[in-house]
């Protein structure tokens with residue numbers, strides 16, 4: 001059954017889109033990645049659009065499944081996913097017109113950690129991402145605490161929309177935060193994501209002030225964003241804080257994005273090098289281009 005995150009009995013449970021047992025690119029070391037379902041941004045270049053919205057149980061994905069892993073449960077008519085039958089082909093996600101997935105599950109932190117138990121000897125931590133994981137703060141804090149107690153510190157990969165200053169328990173439970181700053185200009189950010197960047201900039205300042213910002217990231221998408229302004233703005237604030245924070249500049253790549261945005265070009269080496277030079281010129285020592 002597809003979970004209802006608004007139900008009263010889900011205080012310590014969260015809607016999990018998927019769990020990736022290994023990643024070497026989502027923080028230091030070898031980390032498991034937990035994707036939470038739901039996001040408050042609608043980025044034009046989103047690489048996980050199926051994690052944006054809650055399933056509305058329309059049933060359109062059910063006939064698209066070649067493995068018969070999807071069905072409509074009798075009674076309330078909710079779409080049901082059978083992980084034992086699923087081959088991971090992705091046809092259901094491709095068929096969904098609502099930026100969702102029939103495979104999102106309501107899970108307790110202990111269930112997430114149990115799913116990772118066989119990989120535990122090879123893991124140095126977890127990274128919680130999305131969607132936007134900050135939209136489920138109670139579950140996120142509980143997961144970070146249980147994971148840390150199990151010897152797996154947790155990083156939070158966030159779009160910065162949550163008011164982290166009002167979530168001290170969550171901030172304490174996290175090993176650190178990786179924050180996306182997508183656009184410095186307010187109008188540009190609205191055009192890209194549909195919302196203001198004021199909360200993002202506030203998160204940048206707050207997480208720096210409490211020493212919990214591990215990494216800032218900006219996706220470079222020529223023709224869509226003024227990356228020079230964004231890199232300059234972020235670098236000035238990070239440099240002024242005196243904190244040692246990695247700034248990762250990420251080339252836009254079309255894999256996984258919606259069809260309408262697959263023609264955005266991938267930036268060349270010279271573009272990325274000039275942006276890295278802006279960050280280093282502002283005083284940042286740890287600037288990475290990927």
Ligand code: SF4
Nearest residue numbers: 055059061096101102
């Ligand atoms: S995952 Fe998408 S297509 Fe499938 S039932 Fe949910 S909203 Fe409909």
Ligand code: SF4
Nearest residue numbers: 065086087089090092
């Ligand atoms: S990924 Fe989706 S469509 Fe493919 S087998 Fe699994 S449930 Fe069916």
